[in-house]
Amino acid sequence: DSGVTQTPKHLITATGQRVTLRCxxxxxxxxVYWYQQSLDQGLQFLIQYYNGEERAKGNILERFSAQxxxxxxxxxxxxxxxxGDSALYFCASSDWTGGGETQYFGPxxxxxxx
Amino acid sequence: xxxxxxLGSHVSxxxxxxxxxxxxxxxxxxxxxxxxxxxxxxGLQLLLKYTSAATLxxxxxxxxxxxxxxxxxxxxxxxxxxxxxxxxxxxxVSDDGGATNKLIFGTGTLLAVQP
Numbered sequence: 001d002s003g004v005t006q007t008p009k010h011l012i013t014a015t016g017q018r019v020t021l022r023c024x025x026x027x028x029x030x031x032v033y034w035y036q037q038s039l040d041q042g043l044q045f046l047i048q049y050y051n052g053e054e055r056a057k058g059n060i061l062e063r064f065s066a067q068x069x070x071x072x073x074x075x076x077x078x079x080x081x082x083x084g085d086s087a088l089y090f091c092a093s094s095d096w097t098g099g100g101e102t103q104y105f106g107p108x109x110x111x112x113x114x
Numbered sequence: 115x116x117x118x119x120x121l122g123s124h125v126s127x128x129x130x131x132x133x134x135x136x137x138x139x140x141x142x143x144x145x146x147x148x149x150x151x152x153x154x155x156x157g158l159q160l161l162l163k164y165t166s167a168a169t170l171x172x173x174x175x176x177x178x179x180x181x182x183x184x185x186x187x188x189x190x191x192x193x194x195x196x197x198x199x200x201x202x203x204x205x206x207v208s209d210d211g212g213a214t215n216k217l218i219f220g221t222g223t224l225l226a227v228q229p
Binding site: 002055 | 160220
């Protein structure tokens with residue numbers, strides 16, 4: 001158990017809908033990262049927050065957004081969903097943002113868009 | 115920009131045999147390198163990481179990796195495979211030399227262990 005929790009574990013929805021994925025980092029960790037894992041794209045970095053502020057952006061679509069709240073939990077919002085958004089979404093956390101810092105991964109949310 | 119390449123999307127070994135999973139990196143700055151393992155229907159777990167302290171890095175479950183700058187490699191090895199090692203293994207590099215610590219992953223290697 002990494003100490004990172006993600007809810008829900010599974011999500012099934014329809015095209016055009018909007019969903020919210022939630023992540024609670026390990027106790028004391030200030031940095032949260034979101035990654036997407038799909039068969040065709042592999043594991044891709046989406047976005048990072050550090051202590052409530054956006055720190056880095058990767059290949060995140062404009063239809064996707066995220067935020068980190070004062071209690072340090074984070075939410076990833078996916079809207080106007082398409083079939084290709086079906087993937088495993090991971091959240092990871094670390095206690096700061098320096099190079100070489102270990103990221104601890106949650107169990108993921110499996111999203112299926114029908 | 116940093117990147118990693120994993121040679122061999124599938125590797126099969128016999129129980130007790132040597133495990134060798136290959137990873138080559140590309141980086142304009144001294145890299146931070148990681149190996150993660152993903153068991154079926156689970157998240158990623160850190161096996162080991164290289165942060166320039168020592169070129170031979172020992173990790174959990176008997177795995178180790180050697181950083182070779184001349185070969186731009188960070189291959190993962192285990193002397194004797196166990197059935198429980200069957201999983202997918204990802205090599206990753208920390209981007210920007212540490213500015214943000216976002217991870218760039220390889221495409222993964224699925225390890226099968228035959229009895």
